[in-house]
Amino acid sequence: MEQERDRQARSFGAAADTYERGRPGYPPEAVAWLVPGDARTVVDLGAGTGKLTRALRAPDREVIAVEPSDGMREQFAQVLPEVRVLPGSGESIPLPDNSVDVLVCAQAWHWVDPARAVPEATRVLRPGGWLGLVWNMRDVSVPWVAELERILRDYGPATNEERQANQVGEPFGPVERRDFRWQQPITTAEALDMVASRSYVITLPSATREELLGRVRALLADRQPTEMPYVTEGYRMRLRRASPIA
Template sequence: MTTPEERRKNAQAGSFGTAAEAYERGRPPYPPEAVTWLVPEHAKIVVDLGAGTGKLTRALRAPGREVVAVEPSAGMRERFSQVLPDVPVLEGTGESIPLPDRSADALVCAQAWHWVDPERAVPEVGRVLRPGGWLGLVWNLRDVSVPWVAELDRILRDYAAAPTEDRQVERVGAPFGPVERQDFRWRYPMTADDAMDMVASRSYVITLEPAIREELLGRVRALLDTERPSGMPYVTECYRAELRQP
């Protein structure tokens, strides 16, 4: 029997397909320097796990490199194929990756590792990677050291807790080596409408009751009308670990 917390998490994890358009419009890309740090230079085949609408996939593409996307949501896969029709996108999860053993040089998971069961996902990623391959985990986090962003964060927390507080990075473990971390600070140009889409595409907002969601979005719009931001400051939090030789 699942707990209320597990049911809430499962509902949030399955909610993204209904907001694929807002996700594509409002979610930021990833800074090139973060991708360079996450993916080894020698990688020829890279898996984008939990690819969503392809925000990270676009940054992973490089001459001589093949990118394969894996995404559980049918709605997200449909939007992904519209945006990146030449990149294969497969149905799958961190616990069940539809790729052969030792078929990839790197696997990167953006904004999604907190959804997986590490006890099942870690060995599954280890199965897909070649020895010496890298697992990369990355989150774009709003920079709450900026006062108006801190106020936005407070409004959101008045209604629902973000699921990324436990990113489960410490549960990577064997067969991977030590986890390294690097943060990258940057600013993404964003209009107030873009920021509204960013908020509306959060799983914990999507799954609110309609009236409560509208109340939340109204408060966010009032904040943005007051602050009139021209961009969103982010901290891109990156982790990587190398698959040990057998």
């Protein structure tokens, strides 16, 4: 189980270009809620191809990406060549103590081991700094999206990401939560890439993967969607005190 999880966590690099084409960005309102305007050093943890990173940039702000997958970092460097992207993970962030105002983690906190990642976030954040976690969830209140989820559920464990914001705890303050509803304009090809870039789809045996993609193709041909509706779930919490290491 743990091995399968590791395999899936490492799988993204193999489909980094599909990921870049198929995955959504994040709505500006969510980014503004997660990252105070005066934040000077912002780290995007598990940055992938930089889907959130591009929305974090602002004048007088340094944005640093941390990403464990070589393939994702390569894709990142092509898309955002001007942003520093470092090899690292939630469990090992290659930055000094007390050096970060906001640490954000988009669609990736469920891959970290909170027992090691919370102390690491505590170490790099300045006292009073913010940890922001965000997940884009497909809006299953829309009937064709609910049908898509039913197909995905036939092939994988959890179709929407398993959120772990409540596993942060001390020395962070209470978790604040806000949802943001929005729609991403999407073509059939992009909707297929969104499915194909999911970790458990990447790691399926090829015949099973083709079967799944065939069913999704048929659904999309029938419904011809032009938008993918999302609910972006934001969670933020503030570091109460300095790291014991500092």
